[in-house]
Amino acid sequence: TRSYSITLLPGDGIGPEVISVAKGVLSLAGSLEGIEFGFQEMPMGGAALDLTGVPLPDETLSAARQSDAVLLGAIGGYKWDNNEKHLKPETGLLQLREGLKVFANLRPATVLPQLVDASTLKKEVAEGVDLMVVRELTGGIYFGKPRGFSSNQNGEEIGFNTEIYATSEIDRIARVAFETARKRHRKLCSVDKANVLEASMLWRRRVTAIALEYPDVELTHMYVDNAAMQLVRNPKQFDTIVTNNIFGDILSDEASMITGSIGMLPSASLGEKGPGLFEPIHGSAPDIAGQDKANPLATVLSAAMLLKYGLGEKNAAERIEAAVLDTLNRGFRTGDIYSDGNTLVGCKQMGEEVLKSV
């Protein structure tokens, strides 16, 4: 048996419910493939704020660092919305990404044939969409300095941030993106605002340079405003997209909504070495927390990404992916993806159905 240590960060809202389902699925799929897991649950986000006064306790970060992979539920909620910046759940998430040095965020947006009706896009536009956004996650305007508040010559208050990228930061995310495209349909679209921003001009120049290492991948460039349009006009034109932290935040959310089922979408955040961070792209949904209504499949599929990208356990990953599809084919749906003729289930029962299919 191979054995791995997994840090579980249930977090806030529906986080604990979906993590509990994903943990069960991981265990079963693992055991069927000769894999053993040691799970350690740690506080994070609002839960950690209430417990310890900070959104990412040192113990949580060091446990995460020492494990083989980290699975996060969701963070945030109304209760902490007006906290000062360093006491926001979101700040804990940014500290975790920085602390784990997970610079590459992979966000697939796939329209499953079973769920094509969930999209607000016309069927012929939505069906067959299968794209991957590779978002730079530890640089750019999220972390750039100088940042803060000050006053200008007129004595007025100003707020400012710095969008900044160094060559090596662009090169490494570009390589991840080209490698990702290579495993898909060998088409990479780099998104920037190089007609206005110097940081984007360097981005475009470096991505173009790295492309020489990947002659088998077709590289195109697109401005971010156009990309936001093209995702609505014809999302099927995209295979792999690579972009900076803030544009990736916006475009990956837009792409996920195009699928119509954000309760289904996982993500992986990877570094050069060390454990990866895996989480559903949806939020903590405080309005339905604790009501057994959440869709656990995004977290279950995040566990599959953990196996594939984090641990190199491809068979166990595919076992989980197949189980999710089988469960959908058997007609089970949580409320967010429910449509006529299917069976409405809660979070727990959805988990049990997936277990039957594993």
Add this chain to the structure above:
Amino acid sequence: TRSYSITLLPGDGIGPEVISVAKGVLSLAGSLEGIEFGFQEMPMGGAALDLTGVPLPDETLSAARQSDAVLLGAIGGYKWDNNEKHLKPETGLLQLREGLKVFANLRPATVLPQLVDASTLKKEVAEGVDLMVVRELTGGIYFGKPRGFSSNQNGEEIGFNTEIYATSEIDRIARVAFETARKRHRKLCSVDKANVLEASMLWRRRVTAIALEYPDVELTHMYVDNAAMQLVRNPKQFDTIVTNNIFGDILSDEASMITGSIGMLPSASLGEKGPGLFEPIHGSAPDIAGQDKANPLATVLSAAMLLKYGLGEKNAAERIEAAVLDTLNRGFRTGDIYSDGNTLVGCKQMGEEVLKSV
């Protein structure tokens, strides 16, 4: 007779064709309302680069400044795409916005009942969409300093930009947005990334403060990633949106594509005083330039915005808007909005049909 001087900036690609149509429509609608126009055509964008070596000649800017309003076609094209930054057509446009101090960019995105099928969104999601994006246009990361290229401690090249807003810049765009919302359905959604960026925290704080002056307008706040999703999920939830320069660039383009007919969408850019700048939101479409295929209606509707917002000539503006609807009702369509059962026309004939309806 009232008389006004209008600077026409045809620009590149399809720009000259659509400006020529809009000029004719302006003249006729004006004359029927007792308005006389003096038109002056000036070079701008790639056309100006070829003629004078710069994308915004001094003569063009001063002519624009001295006129009562400026109507722009479109700028840019493959030919100048690899120019250095200060020799890009886009740089001319940014200089024009800065030179005219037009800090408030109004971009309506309306789904006309006649064109609801053009949207890639399902009919029930698209029909009735009628929103206005108020984008800050002369500040933020587009103009913020410091910016440029340099090297970091490791001797690596870096590219950087500054996202920066001062209180007065936020206050004035917020007031325009509240005034705009007041003339619509009194709902304003301010979009920012205040969970991460200090510039956005100040933005949210000031917009909230200005809201006290407009107790009759309902103010909400939304993060930009969520806004990008909500525009796809349920665009009808929005009435008026206010946001910074870069988020406005992205979201207004996304919103325009949701209507499915970007060939129909106008924009207005307004300052504290002095002439406003009016332009279609579509680009220069070099692939169809000179082929009499362009849809001139976005520019015609921009001329209507010029009358309404630039000159306070509401009657003439409404005459043009009504003429455009009447022309659509009579079944005339350019290629970009064509659907079965209608009459396909070119740019010129579309212009002639609008003239008949004025």
